[in-house]
Amino acid sequence: MTMSLPRQAAPPGGPRPPRAEDRRHRIRRRALTLLIIVLLIGVPAGYLVISANQSRDSGKNKEAKYSATGLTPTYPAKVQRRLYQVPIPHPADRVASYETNNWKTSRLYVQFRTTQAGLDTFLEAVGVNRGDLKKDDITISARDRQVTHWTFTEPGPWWGLTHKQKNPAPTQDVVVDMSDPVLPMVYVVSRTVP
Numbered sequence: 001m002t003m004s005l006p007r008q009a010a011p012p013g014g015p016r017p018p019r020a021e022d023r024r025h026r027i028r029r030r031a032l033t034l035l036i037i038v039l040l041i042g043v044p045a046g047y048l049v050i051s052a053n054q055s056r057d058s059g060k061n062k063e064a065k066y067s068a069t070g071l072t073p074t075y076p077a078k079v080q081r082r083l084y085q086v087p088i089p090h091p092a093d094r095v096a097s098y099e100t101n102n103w104k105t106s107r108l109y110v111q112f113r114t115t116q117a118g119l120d121t122f123l124e125a126v127g128v129n130r131g132d133l134k135k136d137d138i139t140i141s142a143r144d145r146q147v148t149h150w151t152f153t154e155p156g157p158w159w160g161l162t163h164k165q166k167n168p169a170p171t172q173d174v175v176v177d178m179s180d181p182v183l184p185m186v187y188v189v190s191r192t193v194p
Contacts, residue, residue: 071096071148076110084108084170084190087125089118094185098148107191108170109148119176119184126163126172133159139173144189155179167193 021029076097081087088095092112100107114122123129137160138152145151152158152175160175170192177185 071098071109071111076108080108084192085126085172086110086188086190087122088112089114089121089125091115092118100147101194103194105191105193107144107189109144110188110190111148111150111186113183113185115183116181119186122186123174126174127165128161128163128174132161132163133174133176134161135159137161138175140175140187140189141173144173148187150187152177 073096075088075095076084076086076099080097080099086108088110089112092114094111094113096111098109100109120130123132136156136158138158139160139162140150140152154177157178158175159178160173163172163174165171170190173189173191175187177187179185
């Protein structure tokens with residue numbers, strides 16, 4: 001046997017009819033609904049459009065950077081300078097760089113003009129000194145000169161050295177143009193085996 005629960009008595013006067021929504025309340029409700037839709041759909045959609053444009057622009061910049069086929073007038077990235085151990089002294093101008101990578105060897109080509117003190121600072125940071133430079137020693141190979149379009153035929157004097165290090169540390173070939181003894185031009189090829 002199931003027990004039945006007593007029913008609650010109806011309020012006096014019977015059930016109230018539903019109140020009609022006035023015009024002002026309806027407009028406010030619809031505006032609030034529209035605002036919620038815009039916030040839930042429009043804001044994320046706008047964010048996706050902005051993000052897609054930034055990503056596309058970034059890809060174009062990287063494509064331009066890595067499609068370069070020779071020296072570009074830019075400082076190498078800090079991580080490149082650290083990896084290839086090519087510090088650029090201060091002050092330096094006419095800075096240009098280019099990086100090549102393949103399965104066998106990675107190379108960073110850098111050129112810059114600096115002062116006599118800047119040259120000493122650079123050589124010391126590489127791990128050599130000015131006494132290691134040899135007159136008329138063009139240590140940068142013909143292959144590397146072809147890649148960068150460097151020609152060492154102008155009147156020098158030219159000074160060069162090769163700083164060999166045990167793998168995985170890079171080996172640097174350095175050539176210094178001393179035709180302007182106050183502002184020597186430095187050419188570096190640093191190569192490492194991955």
